[in-house]
Amino acid sequence: MSKRLFVKGNEAVAMGAIEAGCRFYFGYPITPQSDIPEYISREFPKVGGTFIQAESEIASINMLLGASACGERAMTSSSSPGISLKQEGISYMAGSELPGLIVNICRSGPGLGGIDASQADYFQSVKGGGHGGYHIIVLAPGSVQEMYDLTMLAFDLSDRYRVPAMILGDSVLGQMKEAMTPHPYEPPVDLPEKDWVVTGKGAHGGQRIVKSLYLGDGELEAHNWRLHAKYAELKEKEVRYEGVGLEDAELVVTAFGSTARIAKTAIRMARDEGLRVGLLRPITVFPFPEQAFLQATETAKRVLCIELNAGQMVQDVRLSVDRDAEVFFYGRPPGAGSLPTPEELLEQIRKYYKD
Incomplete structure (x- = not known):
């Protein structure tokens, strides 16, 4: 039996991400989520991971986009105002059909608000906070254990459907400590191969393009219907x-x-x-x-x-x-x-x- 640990919810997210094979993190400090980058910056060197404290939230989400386009499991995290700054990049990831994990440990708003717990980011998260009428996968943990478990699940769902995923927590879950049982990550056997990654023509023998710009006659409409077919499939198969x-x-x-x-x-x-x-x-x-x-x-x-x-x-x-x-x-x-x-x-x- 695995040893039970007494950890913060933020730490559980970081532990779950590392266990699930995430090796790229890009972020910027903001209360009350800063335990996540602190933990990952300490632990990533032990597993060969790359941690970058970017110059801004905007930079970090676009670094996530780039790492994802290369086929890597990658993540970013922030709290409410920082997530707002990431919305354009999240829209670009959704339009480009790129997986990746975004963690929002919500704080009070609107504006700078405060560092108290809030659930006022629900609209932003589930309705598509950026432009273009898209959706992302949003998981709402209710315990420190679920912060760990659902982080792993979020990576799997994101890879399976090529849709960005979000862990929607708050400062209560992020900062509280309770017992959690870590367990080995078991990757699904049926995750699709990432045959779309842009790692260089020589690596896979042909040209690959990841984009969200469609200018041909009827191309963008067809692209949007394809995206919304994924959202319909999520509703059919992945409700929890x-x-x-x-x-x-x-x-x-x-x-x-x-x-x-x-x-x-x-x-x-x-x-x-x-x-x-x-x-x-x-x-x-x-x-x-x-x-x-x-x-x-x-x-x-x-x-x-x-x-x-x-x-x-x-x-x-x-x-x-x-x-x-x-x-x-x-x-x-x-x-x-x-x-x-x-x-x-x-x-x-x-x-x-x-x-």
């Missing part, structure tokens, strides 16, 4: 979520990331009072678990969406539930001391369970 107590639930609570941890405690408290409450936690927030919400609300006609923002994921919930279901929202915009308590969420559960 956690369901607890949905079988007899009269009220479904939904939340993602660190907020779901607090919601779980509130649900246990509600169950102790005899309230039949279940949890539906999206793990992939793109692709969103639409069918899971539809199925859950065929019997449970009330949904309470809890977020650390003024209301973002709740829009996807409302689009996914059964037409007869009611969706309620309880949010806390980010700010000092803004994390809800289990008792606070229990009060909301009582309110919407009875109404």
Whole structure:
């Protein structure tokens, strides 16, 4: 059995990336994600990796693009304002069908905001934060263990579909410590060969071009339909979520990331009072678990969406539930001391369970 370690969520992301074969990191320090580049800069020399603290977030995302185009597993990480600066490069990667990992340990905003936890980057992450109507794969861990496990998964999904992937965390998950069990990376046996990499004509005997510029008649339309076919395939094959107590639930609570941890405690408290409450936690927030919400609300006609923002994921919930279901929202915009308590969420559960 592997030894359990007591580590930060940020460290778990870095450990998972190294275990998954990532050997190129490009980034720029910003609180609360700076443990990731600190850890990787210390550990990469031991595995022959390349770490570059770039001159800016813009430089780092374009370095990621270049390393990916050469077929390497590579990543960058930042926090909310830094991710905003990377959006043009992320759009270029999506348009060029390049894999790669972007980690966002969210902080408060808008603007510089603060370093407190926030989930207000949901729209930016799942709707395509840059130009061009694209999507990326977005995974929302709920524990330090998942920060490790989902980082590995993100690399695999990104390589499989040639779509950039994001780990969407926040400063609670990034900075908290809890027990985690590291385990060896097991690469999927059916990952496609990277027969598109641009490593020089002499290396593969022919010309290869990675690009997002399509000027021929009908080329760009065809390219966009091909991209959106991938997104449809992701929705069909790669949805992940956690369901607890949905079988007899009269009220479904939904939340993602660190907020779901607090919601779980509130649900246990509600169950102790005899309230039949279940949890539906999206793990992939793109692709969103639409069918899971539809199925859950065929019997449970009330949904309470809890977020650390003024209301973002709740829009996807409302689009996914059964037409007869009611969706309620309880949010806390980010700010000092803004994390809800289990008792606070229990009060909301009582309110919407009875109404």
